Amino acid sequence: MQELKIYNTLSNKKEVFKPLKNGYVGMYVCGPTVYSNVHLGNVRTFMSFDLIYRYLLHLGYKVRYVRNITDAGHLTDDNAEDKISTKARIEKLEPMEIVQKYTVDFHQILEKFNNLSPSIEPTATGHIVEQIEAIKTILENGLAYEVNGSVYFDVLKYNEKEHYGILSKRKIEDAIENTRNLDGQSDKKNPQDFALWKKAEPEHIQRWPSPWGVGFPGWHLECTVMSTKYLGEKFDIHGGGMDLKFPHHECEIAQSQACNHTAPVNYWMHGNMLTMNGKKMSKSTGNSILPNEIFTGENEHISKAFSASVARFFMLQAHYRSILDFSNDAILASEKGYIRLMEAVSLTSKLESSKSSSFDVKAWKQKCYDAMNDDFNSPILIAHLFEAVKFINLLKDGKETLTKEDLLEFTTTINSFVFDVLGLESAEVGEDNLDKLSGVVEMLIKMRNQARADKDWNLSDKIRDELLILGIQLKDGKDGTSFTVN
Numbered sequence: 001m002q003e004l005k006i007y008n009t010l011s012n013k014k015e016v017f018k019p020l021k022n023g024y025v026g027m028y029v030c031g032p033t034v035y036s037n038v039h040l041g042n043v044r045t046f047m048s049f050d051l052i053y054r055y056l057l058h059l060g061y062k063v064r065y066v067r068n069i070t071d072a073g074h075l076t077d078d079n080a081e082d083k084i085s086t087k088a089r090i091e092k093l094e095p096m097e098i099v100q101k102y103t104v105d106f107h108q109i110l111e112k113f114n115n116l117s118p119s120i121e122p123t124a125t126g127h128i129v130e131q132i133e134a135i136k137t138i139l140e141n142g143l144a145y146e147v148n149g150s151v152y153f154d155v156l157k158y159n160e161k162e163h164y165g166i167l168s169k170r171k172i173e174d175a176i177e178n179t180r181n182l183d184g185q186s187d188k189k190n191p192q193d194f195a196l197w198k199k200a201e202p203e204h205i206q207r208w209p210s211p212w213g214v215g216f217p218g219w220h221l222e223c224t225v226m227s228t229k230y231l232g233e234k235f236d237i238h239g240g241g242m243d244l245k246f247p248h249h250e251c252e253i254a255q256s257q258a259c260n261h262t263a264p265v266n267y268w269m270h271g272n273m274l275t276m277n278g279k280k281m282s283k284s285t286g287n288s289i290l291p292n293e294i295f296t297g298e299n300e301h302i303s304k305a306f307s308a309s310v311a312r313f314f315m316l317q318a319h320y321r322s323i324l325d326f327s328n329d330a331i332l333a334s335e336k337g338y339i340r341l342m343e344a345v346s347l348t349s350k351l352e353s354s355k356s357s358s359f360d361v362k363a364w365k366q367k368c369y370d371a372m373n374d375d376f377n378s379p380i381l382i383a384h385l386f387e388a389v390k391f392i393n394l395l396k397d398g399k400e401t402l403t404k405e406d407l408l409e410f411t412t413t414i415n416s417f418v419f420d421v422l423g424l425e426s427a428e429v430g431e432d433n434l435d436k437l438s439g440v441v442e443m444l445i446k447m448r449n450q451a452r453a454d455k456d457w458n459l460s461d462k463i464r465d466e467l468l469i470l471g472i473q474l475k476d477g478k479d480g481t482s483f484t485v486n
Contacts, residue, residue: 026235149199149213354401
């Protein structure tokens with residue numbers, strides 16, 4: 001088994017990964033709140049953990065991957081109404097219609113990006129009973145209190161024995177109130193306390209009976225309940241976006257400690273944000289793009305449509321813990337690289353072996369593993385794959401050689417990392433499409449030859465220059481004109 005190192009947000013350093021049970025991994029990732037179309041930043045987070053899931057499977061681990069759907073109306077911002085209920089009123093639908101509509105959108109988008117489905121996908125509304133039972137336990141353990149039909153977690157009392165802020169590295173006095181400026185906030189003992197259960201006001205649509213009255217669970221509670229229900233009181237990996245580190249994940253740790261008297265997670269992992277044209281994505285400023293707009297090209301920030309695999313390749317060219325900036329130029333460059341990679345991979349089935357090898361396949365293969373073993377470093381892996389692309393082209397031209405055994409290992413390795421680990425798909429640049437591309441370019445070469453024969457140098461140069469912009473370089477030689485795709 002390869003030695004894998006993971007950057008643990010809890011310790012702020014890379015640690016050798018040692019699962020609780022040999023050969024098995026339990027991983028929980030915070031899923032979407034389904035009140036709107038999934039945006040590209042969300043997609044990047046889930047794609048990062050899809051990469052991690054894929055690599056763990058590739059290493060031979062049996063992984064139970066749990067990712068929740070938040071379909072309960074929580075108060076998570078400064079509004080006095082939750083987002084699901086607000087959207088239900090705007091669209092004149094039932095809250096569960098909103099949930100269904102945007103859950104379907106979420107699944108369809110991730111499927112287009114070739115994300116694997118999780119092992120279990122529980123919903124918050126499907127676990128109300130378990131959340132009520134967890135609140136009862138926290139109350140019995142003296143770390144929560146009920147007031148006017150709402151229940152709050154007592155952060156200061158918890159902090160007497162445990163460390164509230166262990167993940168985010170915040171001091172208790174700096175902790176901002178997590179339930180924000182909402183109705184009933186004055187009921188709390190301390191501003192740092194957060195809601196485990198909120199009394200439902202008459203206008204609140206989603207509501208359930210409880211020992212404390214009709215209400216709804218706090219935002220943080222569902223993940224504590226569902227992660228431990230399906231993965232145990234202690235499990236291996238918990239992931240999500242950087243924005244969830246505080247307060248959401250901090251509160252999860254506190255709730256688990258209060259319920260089960262143990263830290264719930266060994267490795268906390270957080271993906272970084274996606275910006276656009278150097279600025280934060282924002283619908284209000286128009287600096288945003290939805291996944292479907294990438295596929296159709298119907299957005300003023302891009303010059304054309306791009307396939308889901310090109311967009312996936314673009315995102316995996318940055319490390320999951322790095323900020324990634326989306327721009328038209330960046331995704332155009334990624335498209336060229338993606339095509340080049342896929343063309344090379346498609347050639348591997350046609351390569352012929354030799355009696356000797358001029359390339360150290362085992363050393364190159366280990367470099368690929370070393371990249372992924374270093375906290376899932378996909379950009380370094382991709383750099384090593386492009387080393388292989390150069391070598392494939394030399395093999396094709398007869399300038400390098402591989403034995404039959406090395407050729408098999410080389411071909412198997414590059415296909416495994418490109419398709420199984422990175423999750424790229426070759427449909428967009430399969431052999432049929434390559435043949436079509438060659439046919440179109442050959443037709444343009446004939447048009448250019450005719451233009452040169454007619455001394456129409458402007459048209460001749462225009463064809464050459466336009467193809468070059470598209471990454472297709474023409475080469476004039478004594479045997480005619482050939483082309484290469486850069």
